[in-house]
Amino acid sequence: MESTVYALRALAGEINPGTPAIRFLVSRQDRSGGLAPCPSVPGATWVTQLAFPLLRKAGVSNQVLEAAADWIVSTQGAEDSFLQRILHTLGKAKADQNPRLKGWPWRPENSSWVEPTAWGLIALGSMDGIGPPAAITYRRDLAVRMLLDRRCEDGGWNYGNKRVLGVVLPSYPETTAIGLIGLAAAGTNLAETLQPSIVRAEAGLNSFHGAYARALLALALRLHGRNPSYSPENASVHPSRNLMLTSLEILALQARREDFLP
Amino acid sequence: MQKSPVSILRAASYEQDLFSILERGLAEVWPDAATALRGKNILLKPNLVEFDSHTCINTDPRLVLAARDLFLKLGAQQVWIGEGPGHRRDTWDLTDQAGYRKFIAGFDDRFVDLNLDDVRPVRAFGNSMDLYLPRTVLDADLVVSIAKMKTHHWAGATLSMKNFFGIVPSSIYGWPKNLLHYKGIDNSIVELNRLVRKTLAIVDGIVAMEGNGPIQGTPVSAGLIVLGRDLVAVDATCARLMRLDPFKMRYLKDAATLGLPGLGAIEESAVDQRGEQISSLARPFAVIDDFASLRLS
Numbered sequence: 001m002e003s004t005v006y007a008l009r010a011l012a013g014e015i016n017p018g019t020p021a022i023r024f025l026v027s028r029q030d031r032s033g034g035l036a037p038c039p040s041v042p043g044a045t046w047v048t049q050l051a052f053p054l055l056r057k058a059g060v061s062n063q064v065l066e067a068a069a070d071w072i073v074s075t076q077g078a079e080d081s082f083l084q085r086i087l088h089t090l091g092k093a094k095a096d097q098n099p100r101l102k103g104w105p106w107r108p109e110n111s112s113w114v115e116p117t118a119w120g121l122i123a124l125g126s127m128d129g130i131g132p133p134a135a136i137t138y139r140r141d142l143a144v145r146m147l148l149d150r151r152c153e154d155g156g157w158n159y160g161n162k163r164v165l166g167v168v169l170p171s172y173p174e175t176t177a178i179g180l181i182g183l184a185a186a187g188t189n190l191a192e193t194l195q196p197s198i199v200r201a202e203a204g205l206n207s208f209h210g211a212y213a214r215a216l217l218a219l220a221l222r223l224h225g226r227n228p229s230y231s232p233e234n235a236s237v238h239p240s241r242n243l244m245l246t247s248l249e250i251l252a253l254q255a256r257r258e259d260f261l262p
Numbered sequence: 263m264q265k266s267p268v269s270i271l272r273a274a275s276y277e278q279d280l281f282s283i284l285e286r287g288l289a290e291v292w293p294d295a296a297t298a299l300r301g302k303n304i305l306l307k308p309n310l311v312e313f314d315s316h317t318c319i320n321t322d323p324r325l326v327l328a329a330r331d332l333f334l335k336l337g338a339q340q341v342w343i344g345e346g347p348g349h350r351r352d353t354w355d356l357t358d359q360a361g362y363r364k365f366i367a368g369f370d371d372r373f374v375d376l377n378l379d380d381v382r383p384v385r386a387f388g389n390s391m392d393l394y395l396p397r398t399v400l401d402a403d404l405v406v407s408i409a410k411m412k413t414h415h416w417a418g419a420t421l422s423m424k425n426f427f428g429i430v431p432s433s434i435y436g437w438p439k440n441l442l443h444y445k446g447i448d449n450s451i452v453e454l455n456r457l458v459r460k461t462l463a464i465v466d467g468i469v470a471m472e473g474n475g476p477i478q479g480t481p482v483s484a485g486l487i488v489l490g491r492d493l494v495a496v497d498a499t500c501a502r503l504m505r506l507d508p509f510k511m512r513y514l515k516d517a518a519t520l521g522l523p524g525l526g527a528i529e530e531s532a533v534d535q536r537g538e539q540i541s542s543l544a545r546p547f548a549v550i551d552d553f554a555s556l557r558l559s
Contacts, residue, residue: 002433040381041394041434078444106436110444113436159349159437165415165550167478174351210355239370240354 001028001037001047006247008054012259015058022058025051033067034075034108046106046116048072049123053262056126069131072123073139077102077112077146096163101146113160114150114175117143118182125185125262144186147179148193155196156204173204177216184223185261198224205230211238212245218252223260265534266492266527267291268499272538273468274485280328284464287489288332290536292462300337302403305374306330309410309425309466310345311477313359318469318481321410323365325466325487329408330366343369344398346376346428348438353377374398377432384457387445395457399429404460407493411467411484411500412475417447418511418553419504420476421497422463426454448513455493455517455525463496464489467503472547486543494518495527502530505546506556 004021015022028035028051034044035051049072055065080099087093088100103117124131124140152162156171157179163169180197183190198221205217205228218230232249251260269287273280288295306329308321326343333341343366350356353375363369379396386393399405409425417424427442427450435441442450455461465488471479486503490496494517498508508514508528518526527533549556 037434038381045434046436106440110436110440113438113440115437165474167474169478172350209358210352212352212355238354239373240352 001025001035001051003243003247005047005050005054006244006251009255009260010247010250012254015054017058017060019058022054022060025055026060026064029064029068033069033071035068044071044075044108046104046119048075049104049116049119052123053126056130056262062130065130069123069127072104072120073127073131073135075104075108076139077105078109079111094165095161096166097161098146098149101142101149103143103146111160112146114147114157114182115159115178117147118178121147121182122185122261128262140186144183144190147183151179151197155200157197171200173201173208173210173213174216176201176204177213177220180220181216181223184220184257194224198226202226202228209233211240212248215245215248215252219248219255219260222252222255223257225257263532265532266490266495266524267534267536268488268490268492268495269536270499270503270538270540270543271487271489272485272543273487274483276322276324276468280325280487281331283487284325284328284332284489285335287487287537291490296336299333299404301339303401304333304338304341304404304406305398305402306333306341306343306406306408307399307425307428308343308345308362308408309420309428310347310353310356310360310362312347312349313356314477317477317479318471319410319412319477320360321408321466322468323360323362325464325468326362326408327366329406329464330372333406342372342374342398342402344374344376344379344396344429346379346396346431348427348432351432351437376429377437379431381431381434386453386457387449393453393457394431394434395429396431399458402460404462405429405458406462406464408464408466410476411465411470411486411488411504413472413479413504413547413549413553414476415474415550415552417451417513418549418556419497419501419506419547421500422465422493423451423455423497423513423517426451426458429454429458448516451513452516452520456520456522459522459525461493462489462491463493465496465500467500470504470547472504472549474550480548482545482547484543484545486538492524492527494525495533498528498530499533499535499540501556502540502558503544505544505558506549507558510556 103112104120152171156176381394383392407422414420501508
């Protein structure tokens, strides 16, 4: 699923309900309205919000879109148990995060994390006329606040814990990029707030060697109006090279904000 | 009842002849390994989580290299190395940073990112759900947990059994593998060890970690390797070497009560101790306050 979505985005061609890759994505939708991560594994997951903007762009049926939108809008993190809220209020929680600020989990009934929440924000931006406006606005506001709450002290993001047991955790380059990509879809009034994250992303792009993270960082910076100096490394020899990485590298070089974001 | 053999091996540094040390240890705990492993398909599962040059989060690649060479010498048909890190998306970059591609010749052709591998379902957690595990794990004739000896801020200590968290594919369960936390960390450790039964443990305690492990802890030169086929016995022995009480580590106690053959020797009297004596290498590992009760008096 992931590779298909990234490849479709990188190709940036015309898509419609009959496009084989779109038919493949639609075929992964189950009765819950969500999409399953691969043909051999049932059960809807976060790939629903990853794929939703492409389904909308392709113009698949309203029945498919509405079911997927309902799944996305109604799926949220499970971290706000009574116990966690009490521990947070008392300052006794092991992870320093506000459990009321829920984004999206990787799988239903789990906690919210940075990456599925970032893609959730992008999916919400594609729901005009499909999903319930009040719910979309509510989920968008909550997700933005959740991502900012989980941001690390260095300005970036890791998978979603900024401080555990009182110890400050560092960000990772790839999740810093993903966080920025998601927030790029949330509107432009965050520019000042996100400045430390942009600085972190630019520093990561200049210092980090991982091909996957560098491509994501360059894409994130492009979506925030920067024009990063970027070229793919190890173009053919590195064992990490696969369809998803190649797609990301194309997006890092060519993606336009108006195409990538809703 | 037959005792579970566990070997404690002295190894002061990664520059030592780790191949010979492992060969001696394996002979002590599995004398007919060469017969049993000839022509077999073996998966080495190191502990790769994140990389931080200031500490020692991951299994050292030189120990993994020594293990690979040993199993090839014993006649294994294929020796794969596989890991599915729970925090970092780019597994290959992590293997770069941790020195695996530098130290292990031919690494690129023999490494599987378990987060992205093909999967098959197995019934898990009291038959309540399908858990999708990598084909490379399920098809292996032997899975070798080459773990790092570390304290752990959620589980007390992470050793050979906890290391199996890395076989759960993040492409299905996410980064982090949050399902395992919701099912209970101790419960998940026991379940994964119930599901993956053809195993051997090699614990890298040459440089171990104490304090706020498994990532922000402090390196400690423990100078040892622990090896055995009963992963509960190996981890209980490691706990004693860290001056922690294995009977207070829930996943060890729970695994011991499963009654599975070859898994569960938690009592010292049930372990056939080979190699070095615990008393000669044991040292108290610092633990966070939440686990102060684990300390052996």
